[in-house]
Amino acid sequence: MAESKEADxxxxxILRRDFLFGSGVAIAAGALAxxxxxxxxxxxxxxxxxxxxxGYLVYDxxxxxxxxxxxxxxxxxxxxxxxxxxxxxxxxxxxxxxxxYPYDVAMAVCRQCVTPLCVxxxxxxxxxxxxxxxxxxxxxxxxxxxxxxxLAACPQRPHRPVWNPAKRKSAKCNLCADAPFWSQAGGPAGxxxxxxxxxxxxxxxxxxxxxxxxxxxxxxxxxxxxxxxxLAPKPAVK
Amino acid sequence: MTGGYAGKILRVNLTNKSIxxxxxxxxxxxxxxxxxxxxxFWDLAVAPGQWDLQDAFDPRNVISLMSGPLAATGAPAAGxxxxxxxxSSTYPTDQFYRTNFGGRFATTLKLAGWDGVVLEGNADKPxxxxxxxxxxxxxxxxxxxxxxxxxxxxxxxxxxxxxTRFGEEWQQIGEGYTTARPQIVCIGPVGEARARVAALxxxxxxxxxxxxxxxxFGAKNLKAxxxxxxxxIGAADPKGVVDTRIWHVQKFPRIKTxxxxxxxxxxxxxxxxxxxxxxxxxxxxxxxxxxxxGNKELQMKGAEILMRWGVSSFNxxxxxxxxxxxxxxxxxxxxxxxxxxxxxxxxxxxxxxxLGPGKQIDSSPLPPIDQCDxxxxxxxxxxxxxxxxGIGDVLAEGTLHAxxxxxxxxxxxxxxxxxxxxxxxxxxxxxxxxxxxxGGLLGAGDVVWHxxxxxxxxxxxxxxxxxxxxxxxxxKTIPYTGDPYMFSFxxxxxxxxxxxxxxxxxxxxxxxxxxxxxxxxxxMAFCEWxxxxxxxxxxxxxxxxxxxxxxxxxxxxxxxxxxxxxxxxGPTPEAELRYxxxxxxxxxxxxxxxxxxxxxxxLERTIRVMQGRHRDQEKFYPCMYRPGASQAPELxxxxxxxxxxxxxxxxxxxxxxxxxxxxxxxxxxxxxxWGVDTGWPTRKTLEGLGLKKIADTMASRGRLGV
Numbered sequence: 001m002a003e004s005k006e007a008d009x010x011x012x013x014i015l016r017r018d019f020l021f022g023s024g025v026a027i028a029a030g031a032l033a034x035x036x037x038x039x040x041x042x043x044x045x046x047x048x049x050x051x052x053x054x055g056y057l058v059y060d061x062x063x064x065x066x067x068x069x070x071x072x073x074x075x076x077x078x079x080x081x082x083x084x085x086x087x088x089x090x091x092x093x094x095x096x097x098x099x100x101y102p103y104d105v106a107m108a109v110c111r112q113c114v115t116p117l118c119v120x121x122x123x124x125x126x127x128x129x130x131x132x133x134x135x136x137x138x139x140x141x142x143x144x145x146x147x148x149x150x151l152a153a154c155p156q157r158p159h160r161p162v163w164n165p166a167k168r169k170s171a172k173c174n175l176c177a178d179a180p181f182w183s184q185a186g187g188p189a190g191x192x193x194x195x196x197x198x199x200x201x202x203x204x205x206x207x208x209x210x211x212x213x214x215x216x217x218x219x220x221x222x223x224x225x226x227x228x229x230x231l232a233p234k235p236a237v238k
Numbered sequence: 239m240t241g242g243y244a245g246k247i248l249r250v251n252l253t254n255k256s257i258x259x260x261x262x263x264x265x266x267x268x269x270x271x272x273x274x275x276x277x278x279f280w281d282l283a284v285a286p287g288q289w290d291l292q293d294a295f296d297p298r299n300v301i302s303l304m305s306g307p308l309a310a311t312g313a314p315a316a317g318x319x320x321x322x323x324x325x326s327s328t329y330p331t332d333q334f335y336r337t338n339f340g341g342r343f344a345t346t347l348k349l350a351g352w353d354g355v356v357l358e359g360n361a362d363k364p365x366x367x368x369x370x371x372x373x374x375x376x377x378x379x380x381x382x383x384x385x386x387x388x389x390x391x392x393x394x395x396x397x398x399x400x401x402t403r404f405g406e407e408w409q410q411i412g413e414g415y416t417t418a419r420p421q422i423v424c425i426g427p428v429g430e431a432r433a434r435v436a437a438l439x440x441x442x443x444x445x446x447x448x449x450x451x452x453x454x455f456g457a458k459n460l461k462a463x464x465x466x467x468x469x470x471i472g473a474a475d476p477k478g479v480v481d482t483r484i485w486h487v488q489k490f491p492r493i494k495t496x497x498x499x500x501x502x503x504x505x506x507x508x509x510x511x512x513x514x515x516x517x518x519x520x521x522x523x524x525x526x527x528x529x530x531x532g533n534k535e536l537q538m539k540g541a542e543i544l545m546r547w548g549v550s551s552f553n554x555x556x557x558x559x560x561x562x563x564x565x566x567x568x569x570x571x572x573x574x575x576x577x578x579x580x581x582x583x584x585x586x587x588x589x590x591x592x593l594g595p596g597k598q599i600d601s602s603p604l605p606p607i608d609q610c611d612x613x614x615x616x617x618x619x620x621x622x623x624x625x626x627x628g629i630g631d632v633l634a635e636g637t638l639h640a641x642x643x644x645x646x647x648x649x650x651x652x653x654x655x656x657x658x659x660x661x662x663x664x665x666x667x668x669x670x671x672x673x674x675x676x677g678g679l680l681g682a683g684d685v686v687w688h689x690x691x692x693x694x695x696x697x698x699x700x701x702x703x704x705x706x707x708x709x710x711x712x713x714k715t716i717p718y719t720g721d722p723y724m725f726s727f728x729x730x731x732x733x734x735x736x737x738x739x740x741x742x743x744x745x746x747x748x749x750x751x752x753x754x755x756x757x758x759x760x761x762m763a764f765c766e767w768x769x770x771x772x773x774x775x776x777x778x779x780x781x782x783x784x785x786x787x788x789x790x791x792x793x794x795x796x797x798x799x800x801x802x803x804x805x806x807x808g809p810t811p812e813a814e815l816r817y818x819x820x821x822x823x824x825x826x827x828x829x830x831x832x833x834x835x836x837x838x839x840x841l842e843r844t845i846r847v848m849q850g851r852h853r854d855q856e857k858f859y860p861c862m863y864r865p866g867a868s869q870a871p872e873l874x875x876x877x878x879x880x881x882x883x884x885x886x887x888x889x890x891x892x893x894x895x896x897x898x899x900x901x902x903x904x905x906x907x908x909x910x911x912w913g914v915d916t917g918w919p920t921r922k923t924l925e926g927l928g929l930k931k932i933a934d935t936m937a938s939r940g941r942l943g944v
Contacts, residue, residue, distance in 0.1 A: 065509055104518055
């Protein structure tokens with residue numbers, strides 16, 4: 001109904017203004033009070049624990065070709081257009097600039113963090129732990145108000161949630177749980193466009209949280225025999 | 239327009255510094271890439287009739303760098319940049335020709351909102367073009383002039399919006415964001431000197447080696463083009479694009495063993511580049527053979543020199559890469575340089591005593607020629623060319639122009655010392671793969687099209703029989719299906735004329751290969767290492783190295799089991815069409831796409847006819863008519879139909895016959911609807927392809943075939 005939508009919009013813009021400009025800015029008299037469920041979320045922010053995701057992407061940065069096929073597959077599967085800028089996996093090649101192997105390609109994959117700061121800092125609950133999809137950390141586009149707190153809160157660099165300037169919303173890797181242009185069943189129990197597309201199987205879905213020390217648990221040996229291991233230097237933890 | 243296109247082409251006039259836009263829709267009938275580039279060249283350079291089309295360095299030379307509709311969609315290997323215009327490296331005249339290069343330039347151009355860049359005119363001072371999404375500026379390049387290509391690109395990265403910390407930051411460009419660096423194509427000091435051996439360099443190791451377009455950029459005073467793109471490319475069937483890509487890589491895997499340290503262009507399903515090479519490693523094949531074959535470290539150091547100075551490995555080859563040519567006559571040994579180039583020719587002239595300090599051909603300022611395999615010599619070689627100092631001024635013109643200036647061209651060509659098959663291109667896979675030789679003769683040089691290497695084989699050395707191979711090939715070469723004689727490489731006697739390499743059947747194979755290449759490789763911009771692929775050698779999905787695989791130990795998951803392969807049919811032509819239809823939405827048949835290829839092939843023919851091309855000029859150099867013309871039996875020989883039987887033969891002794899070549903030309907011209915006496919397309923042929931305006935222009939200049 002129009003009235004509720006208007007109320008929703010006003011509520012959303014108040015929350016957005018509040019969070020964009022920080023607490024302490026007085027809410028204009030006559031405006032709606034912050035509704036209870038959201039306030040609930042806010043006060044619990046610092047104290048909640050989160051059910052662990054049942055799916056994680058790990059990768060092998062020494063095998064990666066730097067071809068970015070995964071980025072094209074991701075954006076096409078989620079957005080229906082090919083756009084590395086909208087891809088929820090970022091393969092960054094230092095070209096030009098010419099860093100030496102194995103540091104010439106950086107693979108930026110959402111870690112489905114055990115304590116997801118993106119979820120923790122989302123004021124509307126748009127970024128949430130989705131029980132229906134194996135606890136994958138997911139952004140509900142309908143609830144996203146474009147405050148960008150998830151981008152700032154993500155402890156990884158580059159931040160893993162992706163900003164869509166045309167829609168003015170954030171999106172993040174949800175292991176293809178709700179990719180509208182993906183033919184296969186996605187989510188932690190399913191298949192991911194990036195994993196299936198990779199020609200060298202440099203991406204893999206696993207079900208247990210990888211070791212959480214920096215990138216070491218996520219950048220793993222996916223294929224190498226001892227003989228081939230000699231050809232590939234271990235990337236130092238950076 | 240159909241899906242996949244950005245919708246506009248950037249047009250830059252370097253003489254008057256104007257920037258404008260061409261509607262891509264105007265040229266949609268030519269597909270994309272080279273097809274559009276050739277059509278634009280016709281409209282801007284040929285049709286106005288104000289230029290004789292002879293000099294690559296003339297400001298009226300129009301050079302385009304085009305992408306295709308499949309670039310930046312996820313279609314693998316479809317992101318090559320197609321470059322065309324009048325080339326500086328062909329001989330004896332500057333021919334309309336092409337090169338292409340991989341990497342990320344064309345895809346980033348699409349994401350910036352452009353289907354290509356068209357360059358007219360020559361700037362009066364060094365400039366570079368800065369493309370940031372739809373914002374385009376022409377920048378002063380005087381501080382970049384003289385820098386090598388790596389330093390040039392590093393400087394430009396710093397100039398374009400500041401330098402982000404690699405791998406850690408999103409850079410905001412207007413409204414959009416990217417984690418990628420700007421993608422740059424540029425020239426080095428050798429191109430700045432208008433050397434005909436200069437290449438276009440992109441990234442650390444991606445290069446457009448054919449055509450001497452690096453020298454053309456130099457003449458235009460154009461140091462670099464940089465592009466940053468944050469946009470998106472739509473497709474008619476997004477799900478179809480993703481599904482096709484996965485079907486392709488999982489049903490037809492190309493990579494046998496995943497090795498660390500390999501790389502690919504963007505995006506791809508092969509691993510043809512070397513990440514673990516020089517910094518920013520993208521080293522590939524011929525550049526790594528240029529110096530120190532067999533020693534990886536030396537290979538990479540040599541390739542780095544080529545890249546930094548911006549030189550074509552083919553055109554400047556020193557002959558380090560050897561191939562076997564058992565029938566080669568003296569003075570060649572049984573091992574010949576795989577491609578003879580400028581460096582090899584200097585060595586040869588030194589060895590016969592005519593080149594050196596104070597000799598008939600003074601080698602100053604080069605170091606002693608017997609040091610030619612030292613890295614310092616190679617750098618000094620390119621420095622001499624870049625400065626046009628002493629012998630460098632002649633070397634800059636390329637091998638055949640240099641031979642002419644030294645008064646040695648005729649004798650070194652006649653003796654067979656200079657193995658340049660046609661139009662000034664170095665030897666590549668010209669024989670026994672005659673479609674390569676003929677395609678180059680009828681075009682303007684090296685076709686660089688390895689696709690029919692699939693025909694190679696030896697009894698017992700392939701998992702399929704020759705019969706199976708012929709059946710597969712003759713079923714896939716739409717529209718010329720059902721004719722296995724197309725694949726016979728019989729070269730002797732009557733058989734060669736009736737069913738073999740001079741026959742009407744061979745004419746069909748050459749026509750097929752040129753039409754396919756002009757549409758799918760040059761215009762849809764698929765890398766020819768990925769498509770066309772006729773055969774499937776490996777079964778099942780990519781198999782990670784499993785002999786003592788860690789895989790299951792690390793992940794607790796069973797290794798992938800590969801099925802034994804019994805179906806050898808590869809992805810062509812189904813894959814091409816699936817990608818094309820998913821992206822564009824065009825419900826065409828494969829035969830329809832080959833018709834567009836035929837149109838583009840005829841278009842490039844008309845441009846060369848306007849330059850003066852005639853049947854009488856289309857002759858090979860003498861080396862092709864003698865024993866030793868064929869090389870590299872390790873490439874696998876070819877099928878031969880002889881005395882009623884088919885067999886694979888190594889064909890190391892193959893050479894051509896002048897009368898046979900003339901017969902082939904007649905057969906080919908008839909097949910293509912070109913005048914038999916002239917080799918010029920007829921009005922009927924051109925109008926049948928929707929090229930009436932071109933036919934009218936050619937008629938008005940007396941160049942129509944009859």
